[in-house]
Amino acid sequence: MAYSFLKAFTFKKGETPIHRLHPLSKMLFALIMTVIALIQQNFTIFMIALTVTLAVAAIARVLRRLLQSYRLLISLSALIFIANFVTLWDLDFSVSMVLRLLLMASAFSVTFMTLNPDEISVIFSRIRAPLDLGFIFSSSLRFIPTLTRETEMIIFAQRARALELDSGNVFNRVKNYIPILVPVIVCAIRRSQQLAEALETRGFNPGKPRTYAEQPSFSLLDAVFNIVIVIMLLIIVYIIFFSSIHLLTFSEIVSLIMQLPYSTLI
Amino acid sequence: MQVSTLKARELTITLAFTVVYAVLTVALAPISYGIVQVRVSDALIPLSIIFGFPAVIGVTIGCALANIISPVPGLVFIDVIFGSIANFAASYAAYRLRKNEKLACIVATLIVTFIVGTYLPILFSFPIYIGWATIFIGSAISIGMLGYVLVQVLKRMKIS
Numbered sequence: 001m002a003y004s005f006l007k008a009f010t011f012k013k014g015e016t017p018i019h020r021l022h023p024l025s026k027m028l029f030a031l032i033m034t035v036i037a038l039i040q041q042n043f044t045i046f047m048i049a050l051t052v053t054l055a056v057a058a059i060a061r062v063l064r065r066l067l068q069s070y071r072l073l074i075s076l077s078a079l080i081f082i083a084n085f086v087t088l089w090d091l092d093f094s095v096s097m098v099l100r101l102l103l104m105a106s107a108f109s110v111t112f113m114t115l116n117p118d119e120i121s122v123i124f125s126r127i128r129a130p131l132d133l134g135f136i137f138s139s140s141l142r143f144i145p146t147l148t149r150e151t152e153m154i155i156f157a158q159r160a161r162a163l164e165l166d167s168g169n170v171f172n173r174v175k176n177y178i179p180i181l182v183p184v185i186v187c188a189i190r191r192s193q194q195l196a197e198a199l200e201t202r203g204f205n206p207g208k209p210r211t212y213a214e215q216p217s218f219s220l221l222d223a224v225f226n227i228v229i230v231i232m233l234l235i236i237v238y239i240i241f242f243s244s245i246h247l248l249t250f251s252e253i254v255s256l257i258m259q260l261p262y263s264t265l266i
Numbered sequence: 267m268q269v270s271t272l273k274a275r276e277l278t279i280t281l282a283f284t285v286v287y288a289v290l291t292v293a294l295a296p297i298s299y300g301i302v303q304v305r306v307s308d309a310l311i312p313l314s315i316i317f318g319f320p321a322v323i324g325v326t327i328g329c330a331l332a333n334i335i336s337p338v339p340g341l342v343f344i345d346v347i348f349g350s351i352a353n354f355a356a357s358y359a360a361y362r363l364r365k366n367e368k369l370a371c372i373v374a375t376l377i378v379t380f381i382v383g384t385y386l387p388i389l390f391s392f393p394i395y396i397g398w399a400t401i402f403i404g405s406a407i408s409i410g411m412l413g414y415v416l417v418q419v420l421k422r423m424k425i426s
Contacts, residue, residue, distance in 0.1 A: 083392030097390050108333075132277060136327055140284045147289045170304065174412050177294070177306050181412075182419055185313070188286045192278035199274040 014114065017221055018060035023119035024126060025222045026111045029056065032233050033107030037100045040240050043092065043250040046099035052232065053106045062113040066106060073105055095250045117141040122216060147188060154183045276320045283310060283317070283324020284331055291332035304404045307332070308378065309412035311353060312371045314361035316420055322361055326354040352381035356409070367417055375402070375410045 013019070018026075036049045057063040077098045084094040117138060124134030158179050159165075165176050239245055248256075290307035307328075314321040330346045356374035363370035383401035387394045 080390040080392065083396060084390070087393060088391075093391075101390065132280075133327070135277070136281050136284055136323075137331065140281055140288065140327070140331055143281065143285045144289055147285050148293055151289055151293055170407065171411070174304060174306070174407050175415075177309075177412065178415060178419065181290075181306070181309060181416055182423075184290070185286060185310075185416075185420065186423070188282040189279070189317075192282035193275070195281070196274040196278040199278065204274050 012113075013116070014061060016060045016114075018056060018110075018114050019116075020219070020221060021114075021225060022216055022218050022222045023115060023123050025218075025226055026115055027123060028226060029229055030107045030111040032229050034104050036233060036236055037103040037107075039237070041093060041096040041100075042240070042247045043096060043099070043253065044247045045236055045240070046096060046103055049232075049236075050099065050103050050106065053103065053110060057106070057110045057113075060110060060114045062110060065113060066109050069105075069109060070102070073101065077101060092249045092251050119216065143191075146191075147184075150187050151180075151184050154187070155180055158183075279317060279320040280324045280327070283313070283321050284328040286310060287325050287328025288331040291328070303400075304407045306408060306412065308405060308408035309416050311357045311378070311409050312360040312367075312374050312413040312417055313420065314357045315364040315367055315370055315417050319361060322354060322357040325357050326350045329353045348381060348385045352378050355381065367414065371410050371414045371417070374413070375405045378405045378409060 033049060033053060036045070054063060054066070057066045080097050080101060081094050084097050085091065088094070120141070121134035121138040124137065155165075163176060163179055165180075166173065168176070239247070287307050287310050290310070291305060294306045310321070310328075311325050314325075327350070329350045329352075333346050333349070356377040359377055360370040360374045363373055379398060379402040382405075383398040384394060386401070387397035
């Protein structure tokens, strides 16, 4: 069982310009990259947007973690590529669909790798989402390590009682999870009852407005970052929908590269 | 004005389901048999039969949270929206159909299959029937089978 994910997800404090951005600016970056990924299918544009995303990751010093995370995308990429290629027999389109996945995944990865969990409740309060939502989000982030440790302990305890998780056919394997799921849920419910009492004793009062100790504000850096990203989106929209510039596709670029040494030989 | 509308007890039950769903999604690697993946945490969806509306909200936010804490936060990014919608719809349906637990689990399975099995193929343009078939097998096992058994076991324990 791999619990290395805890290390991977733990947001690391950083002093890079990207970390200092307002949480909403980071979200805007991910959203605009997603829009770019969804409105077009051109190889060149995907490569430009992906380069920008990787550059942002490099500035935030999370490039290596981002590239490592690509390993986990391999199976989904393969499914997308094969399903597209077999049904449409179009190499360019299949490659573009894989790049669409990579671009969206990278943009969101960069955002969440640089987003302090505490800032998430700020986002919720800024977009005027219900307070409960922000509270649940930020306090769940606090409880995840606790519950992971508890889950780990339960798995070890059940294994010591000869529970096998990875044997048998798929139905048996699923059934083997019951002795783990039941205690995990029971523990979580018990903990939630203690937490409810703790909240009540600390004056948690539904129906009264809540106040914040700190509120991050927009800086000049945010303004510059947001304007650059939005201009990039506008240029891409202009090139794709309103201009007649020919953008190279994947197969064209490959054939260009293939021709180079060939033509120099002749 | 931001005000909290849930009672403390409901809020913390929601919190419990959010965390359990997220932790199980990320910690227990999906049982995969080739292309079919069984997400064990989906077995929590029909638990709204026992724990009511807080469980519905819990699995909804839990799905979004799982995407944030996973090592590839972006991997199932669209899941943050559509996966959460799927979980909400399925869990809410199970909650409304709580009188008939078998039917509730079946409906929940079908809802997840329909929503997730439709948006994945549309987004990455592969045939919808491939999406439906793979997601259906996975959720039939996790929601239909495991979820139903879990409801029966937890009901006898009377912990809510």
